[in-house]
Amino acid sequence: MPELLDKRLVFVTGKGGVGKSTISVSLGLAAAARGKRTIVCEIGGQETASRVFRRAEIGFHEVEVSDNLWAISIDPDHSLREYLLLQLKVRAMRDMLVRSRIFNYLAAATPGLKELLTIGKIWELAQPDRRVKKAQEYDLVIVDAPATGQGIGFLQTPRTFAGIARVGPVHSQAEELDRFITDHDSTGVAIVSLPEEMPVNESASLEASLRSDIGMAVDRVYMNALYPERFAKGEASELERALEDAQGPARAAVRAALSEYRRSRSQRDQLQRLKNAVSVPVKTLPFIFKPQLDVPSLQRLAGALV
Amino acid sequence: MPTIEEIVEGRGICICAGSGGVGKTTTSAALAAGLAARGQKVCVLTIDPAKRLADSLGLQELENTPRRVDPTLFERAGSEMRGELWAMQLDAKATFDELVRKHAPDAETRDRILENRIYRQLSNALAGSQEYMAMEKLFEIHQEGRYDFVVLDTPPSRNALDFLDAPKRLTQFIEGRGMQMFMKPTGFATRVVGRGSSMAFSVLKRVTGLDLISDLSEFFQAFSGMVDGFRERAKRVSELLADPATTFVVVCGPQGEPIDEAVYFHRKLVEAKLPVGGVIVNKVHYEADEEAEGEAETDLRDLLDDELAERVAQNFADYQALAERDARNVEHLRRELNPRAVIRVPYLDEDVHDLEALLKIDRYLFATEEQREALAASGTA
Numbered sequence: 001m002p003e004l005l006d007k008r009l010v011f012v013t014g015k016g017g018v019g020k021s022t023i024s025v026s027l028g029l030a031a032a033a034r035g036k037r038t039i040v041c042e043i044g045g046q047e048t049a050s051r052v053f054r055r056a057e058i059g060f061h062e063v064e065v066s067d068n069l070w071a072i073s074i075d076p077d078h079s080l081r082e083y084l085l086l087q088l089k090v091r092a093m094r095d096m097l098v099r100s101r102i103f104n105y106l107a108a109a110t111p112g113l114k115e116l117l118t119i120g121k122i123w124e125l126a127q128p129d130r131r132v133k134k135a136q137e138y139d140l141v142i143v144d145a146p147a148t149g150q151g152i153g154f155l156q157t158p159r160t161f162a163g164i165a166r167v168g169p170v171h172s173q174a175e176e177l178d179r180f181i182t183d184h185d186s187t188g189v190a191i192v193s194l195p196e197e198m199p200v201n202e203s204a205s206l207e208a209s210l211r212s213d214i215g216m217a218v219d220r221v222y223m224n225a226l227y228p229e230r231f232a233k234g235e236a237s238e239l240e241r242a243l244e245d246a247q248g249p250a251r252a253a254v255r256a257a258l259s260e261y262r263r264s265r266s267q268r269d270q271l272q273r274l275k276n277a278v279s280v281p282v283k284t285l286p287f288i289f290k291p292q293l294d295v296p297s298l299q300r301l302a303g304a305l306v
Numbered sequence: 307m308p309t310i311e312e313i314v315e316g317r318g319i320c321i322c323a324g325s326g327g328v329g330k331t332t333t334s335a336a337l338a339a340g341l342a343a344r345g346q347k348v349c350v351l352t353i354d355p356a357k358r359l360a361d362s363l364g365l366q367e368l369e370n371t372p373r374r375v376d377p378t379l380f381e382r383a384g385s386e387m388r389g390e391l392w393a394m395q396l397d398a399k400a401t402f403d404e405l406v407r408k409h410a411p412d413a414e415t416r417d418r419i420l421e422n423r424i425y426r427q428l429s430n431a432l433a434g435s436q437e438y439m440a441m442e443k444l445f446e447i448h449q450e451g452r453y454d455f456v457v458l459d460t461p462p463s464r465n466a467l468d469f470l471d472a473p474k475r476l477t478q479f480i481e482g483r484g485m486q487m488f489m490k491p492t493g494f495a496t497r498v499v500g501r502g503s504s505m506a507f508s509v510l511k512r513v514t515g516l517d518l519i520s521d522l523s524e525f526f527q528a529f530s531g532m533v534d535g536f537r538e539r540a541k542r543v544s545e546l547l548a549d550p551a552t553t554f555v556v557v558c559g560p561q562g563e564p565i566d567e568a569v570y571f572h573r574k575l576v577e578a579k580l581p582v583g584g585v586i587v588n589k590v591h592y593e594a595d596e597e598a599e600g601e602a603e604t605d606l607r608d609l610l611d612d613e614l615a616e617r618v619a620q621n622f623a624d625y626q627a628l629a630e631r632d633a634r635n636v637e638h639l640r641r642e643l644n645p646r647a648v649i650r651v652p653y654l655d656e657d658v659h660d661l662e663a664l665l666k667i668d669r670y671l672f673a674t675e676e677q678r679e680a681l682a683a684s685g686t687a
Contacts, residue, residue: 088509096509169512245609250601252594253602254618256622260625
């Protein structure tokens with residue numbers, strides 16, 4: 001089975017606020033550095049890539065942000081329009097459909113259709129033979145997937161749709177998408193977690209439900225923002241003693257060291273819990289002591305990702 | 307600057323809003339626990355199934371109705387419980403089903419809806435249905451009038467504003483033009499869109515497949531008898547959000563992005579004329595004074611061996627960098643929110659998932675700004 005970055009499509013998923021966007025961009029940098037033409041897809045206009053690379057807003061365009069690395073921000077309205085253009089070869093027909101807004105009503109009315117269109121666009125980007133005219137081929141598509149607040153809804157859309165529409169084009173396309181994202185040779189999944197109680201729990205249940213409800217195999221879990229182990233157990237008691245005598249700034253420094261020690265310990269416990277709870281390799285990523293993440297920090301992360 | 311007690315004074319509902327991963331659930335639970343300990347009968351409605359937090363509150367069975375939290379748990383955690391704390395976890399699907407049962411004109415319509423494949427998708431997947439159901443449950447609990455105070459933890463979503471529009475969106479969805487079309491395809495064609503539309507409709511069938519359209523059509527026909535009940539209900543839910551008995555509290559983290567989101571969210575709430583109490587910033591690194599770093603290093607060498615002192619100093623420098631960032635961000639937030647409250651809760655040494663840790667958070671939440679500074683400086687964080 002191919003390694004994570006040797007697949008055509010990788011979903012980066014996990015609970016809200018765990019660092020999915022940062023890791024998606026870093027994975028993109030890692031793949032690009034290996035000479036792969038890579039595109040990072042953001043969904044729902046959060047535009048992390050444009051912030052990190054100090055670009056104007058990216059939007060629904062494939063924009064080169066760094067060597068071998070492109071970014072796109074996918075929204076359902078643009079995906080819908082593009083889908084119609086590709087679907088209806090007769091120009092008069094699609095013009096009529098776009099003009100009558102009838103499809104927009106359908107998209108607004110049908111639960112999950114927007115997600116389906118978004119996944120459809122992702123699939124299109126990952127094809128060696130692109131549907132979009134004059135579009136270039138990518139070796140790897142990395143998706144900064146929506147937060148899993150309530151289960152796995154987004155990734156499950158193709159499967160549900162294949163069930164809702166029993167026959168017809170939507171049915172066969174939904175099936176094709178489902179086949180592609182559940183084919184472990186072409187599609188990989190990385191879950192991002194944090195060394196805290198709730199993210200660890202959610203990562204474990206996410207891995208299980210991806211496997212049992214959709215049939216997607218997870219490749220690895222990233223334990224993000226892990227504190228370094230700066231102080232050993234014996235040193236902690238030394239620090240406790242020093243705290244009694246310390247005054248002013250030195251006291252604040254010793255306290256910060258003790259906090260660090262406690263957090264680091266509790267994080268190691270969570271790391272162990274995660275390792276016990278999931279059936280795939282867990283890779284740890286260091287906490288970056290930087291007020292704002294910049295390209296060099298992301299490159300440093302990229303090194304730790306693979 | 308108002309304290310949290312002044313913010314909730316005389317009100318009956320607090321809605322905790324914010325983007326995912328900022329500690330909304332924890333803050334909601336801490337706020338509810340604090341108010342209950344001080345004598346009110348409080349219900350906290352949570353969305354996120356935070357297993358161990360739920361366990362610590364005695365919520366092992368995840369039910370869609372409130373359960374009372376055992377008061378002896380508080381005593382064991384070293385706190386007095388003068389009021390009552392109730393908690394429940396929202397089940398959006400079950401709440402939607404209850405609504406359908408309530409509004410369906412007859413048993414046949416009810417079953418047709420509950421068994422429709424589109425509905426089964428809808429009640430789980432329609433953007434905003436989760437948010438709407440949270441509002442709906444809030445409304446129901448408020449109506450019953452069994453509690454002095456209700457705290458709502460809103461669902462995690464990328465766009466924290468989603469839930470504000472949820473009642474409106476759901477009604478529009480049900481009674482909208484689009485729906486009319488799928489209920490009476492040919493009639494709609496001539497009335498609304500005009501000529502050429504029935505042809506568009508047949509093209510649409512070609513693109514999507516006929517059965518999808520007929521399923522939708524069936525669903526909306528079944529639903530049409532309930533539109534009035536839904537519309538009325540959604541209107542009252544919207545009114546409750548703007549009611550003077552309600553206050554919104556935005557929860558965020560201290561990093562740049564969450565702070566920007568909180569600023570944006572606060573503005574939107576104010577624009578929508580909704581009552582905003584303030585912002586709670588979680589996991590803040592409190593700052594020691596600016597010259598502390600240099601001084602600390604020399605003093606540390608008297609207390610510890612050189613090598614350890616150096617590591618402690620390096621760690622302190624890293625900590626201070628984050629503390630300075632947090633201070634800058636909080637300052638920015640204060641300027642934006644003035645005169646509304648910005649309440650800082652420190653980054654605790656341990657993960658917050660039991661009652662004891664919740665009560666630790668309460669010491670900051672229910673303090674004045676001066677008391678918070680003093681608490682942080684005394685090192686009890």
